[in-house]
Amino acid sequence: MKRVVYMDNHATTPMDPRVLEAMLPYFTEKFGNSASRNHQFGWDAEAGVDKAREQIAQLINAKSKEIVFTSGATESDNLAIKGVAEFYKEKGDHIITATTEHKAVLDTCKALERTGKARVTYLEVDKTGAIDPDDVRKAITDKTVLVSIMSANNEIGTLHPLREIGKITKEKGVLFHTDATQSVGKLPVDVDALGIDLMSFTAHKIYGPKGCGALYVRSKGPRVRLTPQMDGGGHERGMRSGTLNVPGIVGLGAACEIADSEMAADTAHTLALRQRLHTGLFGQLDELYLNGHPTERLPGNLNVSFAYVEGESLLMGLKDIAVSSGSACTSATLEPSYVLRALGVGEDLAHTSIRFGLGRFNTEEEVDYVVERVVHEVRRLRDMSPLYEMAKEGIDIKTYNWVRE
């Protein structure tokens, strides 16, 4: 195998060729502005957008008018959280979220705190990375306007109990937002069954194009209102101004339709590959630690700490394999993953974590190659690791008296 193996499908996914094919006419002959109401070019573009809205709504069991197009999940998160906080400020100013949310949610919440627009409760997770719905219930006050809990974590793949949380928010009359970027199109997501009022997701995680996402906004029971975050022509029922990214939207629609019709096969495929990867690695190497929940996780996610081997050095050895690391050295901040630390994973092990993200286009052959390469590099780096040597000598590296700068 000559090419680089792509196993970082939580970061982004390659476009499905069928999605690209659906998009292409909207760059050229159907290039119109979907807001142009009085000529064929506008009508063609609008028809493309309308079809996409239907395809997306079908996947998540929503109504097509409840889909608001954005530039991606980060914008959707910003619009949902800031939009609710501002619109419902007379009702209350309290938001509940979790410590392991994506930065698009956490930093949005922090911005609201900084500007005095909201008070935020950050719920802790258990050692598998899951939220206890009872903690949500306890955190709700008469000032709470929004609960924002992601559906599946982007690093460790842990699935949150959305249904239980949705029941509680309904009962308490609080809005429920979920960042479902990692799970829409991968697992069944039914906004009615789960009691979701607002939901962010994006095309490029489900084999669609970058630069196009959506926010589901419930229209009935309750009708959710938002303060728009961008002023302009009043597109998208006034919630998000700006000329629609028609080719991107057509791509998101096509990606949703494919995901909807092939979900069972996709899930079975990625799950089988993950199990093959898991068995291959854990069967040949000692002292590996699975991060996240053993079963309640995204089918394509495997997050493993390779004790005594620093993550970035392992990535460097796997230069023909694209995966990502929770190690500090791969981040701009030199801090290891805040998600792993929130789980109670020690910083020593957080530095050794690798996230494998399997997807629709990975193959058994690729998994076998990755197993072979990872096993080889981990053994090589452990032979070079003073920590592995100490551990084999029976020295406990947790209690050893390290000389710190």
Added chain:
Amino acid sequence: MAYSDKVIDHYENPRNVGSFDKDEDNIGTGVVGAPECGDVMKLQLKITNEGVIEDAKFKTFGCGSAIASSSYVTELIKGKTLDQALDIKNTHIVEELSLPPVKIHCSVLAEDAIKAAISDWKKRKGAAEPQKKAVNE
């Protein structure tokens, strides 16, 4: 992040990986860094009675730049006197390996490892000599 060719070379073909028996009289061992910081370097120097470094070995837990810094130091330090070795500055390692600013701490750690290994050798030598005296008396 793009690595320099020298960092890649040291990472792929690390020089002098391994361990000496740390209890041998002529061995100085320096272990610096901490696992939770993501970098631990163990540098061992074999030092003659005249204070010349005749051999060096390392083991490192850390990123590619940390591995390269310690690997390079084991090459650089062989044949040097203790004073010459103590004169090695981290900036020299930064230049040689073209380390980016975010990796300067790797070179600092390598410099610290040299100092720690020499200090360990001196301490144990100092401890060994008065003991001999006591036996003689």
